[in-house]
Amino acid sequence: MxxxxxxxxxxxxxxxxxxxxxxxxxxxxxxxxxxxxxxxxxxxxxxxxxxxxxxxxxxxxxxxxxxxxxxxxxxxxxxxxxMKKEYLEWYEGMRKAFGEVFPTMKKDIDEMKLIFTYEVLSPLRDIIAELRDSGVDEREIRKVIEEARRRLKSLL
Known part of the structure; x- marks a missing residue:
């Protein structure tokens, strides 16, 4: 422990x-x-x-x-x-160990990731569709999404 x-x-x-x-x-x-x-x-x-x-x-x-x-x-x-890299390696090792002890854990974690991704991206998809329907230039939408992607990546 x-x-x-x-x-x-x-x-x-x-x-x-x-x-x-x-x-x-x-x-x-x-x-x-x-x-x-x-x-x-x-x-x-x-x-x-x-x-x-x-x-x-x-x-x-x-x-x-x-x-x-x-x-x-x-x-x-x-x-x-x-030591972030070392912690991430430790975390991955722990995840694998738990996966061995609890065989369905990997599937459960993957499902949780999918649910989170859906909860985050689904409203975004709806907004993008609404913007397109209202005539907003697709290049402008792509610029905003690309900027958001860069900002998210900078959090790493």
Missing amino acids: GEKKGIINMLIIKFLSDSPSTGYELMKKIEKVLGRRPSSGTIYPALKSLERSGLIESCREGKRIIYRLTTLGMEHLARYKE
Whole structure:
């Protein structure tokens, strides 16, 4: 389960780079990403460990403890970004491992990707048809789509 702990730590560091937060706020943010809220028995030991490592710091504000990323934590986050290729390879390995353990998982994941693609592209297809029907020049439509494609690719 070391991978789970590593992911929680990565998310804590990422979220604290956005803004200081309480442990409870971090649990809610992580829940949005993972689809389930990590327990306090997971979050608070992770916060203590990150604080002992010098990656985060805490201060009491009234009854609340606010966690902030340190300079060392920011450097650590930058290393995460530099290691993107390694994380993607790890992710692919995990996906294959789960595919072996749960044979239908690959099919299930592929279906989820298709559903997402359909949900995103279907309204776009409808807008394009509406633009064509209203007489908008197809070259103009293609320019807009190409610009969107370039912007999406820049997110990689």
